[in-house]
Amino acid sequence: MKQVLSLFAAMACAAAAHAGEVQVAVAANFTAPMQKIATEFEKDTGNKAVLAFGATGKFYAQISNGAPFEVFLSADDETPFRLEKGHLAVPGTRFTYAIGKLVLWSAKDGYVDGNGNVLKTGDFQHIATSNPKTAPYGAAAVAVLERLGLSNALKAKLVQGENISQTYQFVATGNAQLGFVALSQVYKNGKIGSGSGWIVPAGLYEPIRQDAVVLVKGQTNPVAKELTDYLKSDKAKSIIKSFGYEV
The missing domain is CATH 3.40.190.10 (Periplasmic binding protein-like II)
Incomplete structure (x- = not known):
């Protein structure tokens, strides 16, 4: 033994x-x-x-x-x-x-429509992005707003996370009504798992x-x-x- x-x-x-x-x-x-x-x-x-x-x-x-x-x-x-x-x-x-893929996401069901038109209404206090200087997803979010012609209109509403994880937390906790996050953070079983979101078309930002x-x-x-x-x-x-x- x-x-x-x-x-x-x-x-x-x-x-x-x-x-x-x-x-x-x-x-x-x-x-x-x-x-x-x-x-x-x-x-x-x-x-x-x-x-x-x-x-x-x-x-x-x-x-x-x-x-x-x-x-x-x-x-x-x-x-x-x-x-x-x-x-x-x-x-x-x-x-x-x-x-990676970018998504405009809200923790609230039905808040973000399938075409992202909520951005044009401006009917929210804060929209979260990650820092475009240090986080590529933040740079992609900035590019989307620029291509949609909304940069100036939404500038005062922007809040920045240090990275994409902090940005997600801003939205998940409701400190920001919506925000640009990585699709991977909210994707489950082949779809957005909770809340509501718009998967941003690839043509609006660099891959x-x-x-x-x-x-x-x-x-x-x-x-x-x-x-x-x-x-x-x-x-x-x-x-x-x-x-x-x-x-």
């Missing part, structure tokens, strides 16, 4: 010795899908993705100042490109893992191509490459699609 227990103990130690982890910076809009992907990644590989969520612009500043991230999942394609050009990312590892890249600090960590390869797998793509993204 002791020999059997010793064998199991040795096997457990061997598995632990081979298990690794990777430090990952993740754009806030991708919080829910990445949490699910990380769980499946650990089940399938035994390795752990340690996740931090936030605004893409802030992550860029942190990485530029030596933050210990090894993989970066951005909310755009420009920031990973800049990191690569600045010799902070490993050349040849950058790829698009998701294409939100979200790129991932292995950072220089992760170039010697095999788990970094393993995670980025996993993001390209059919299982990961299925999870990503289930949150309303295109892949």
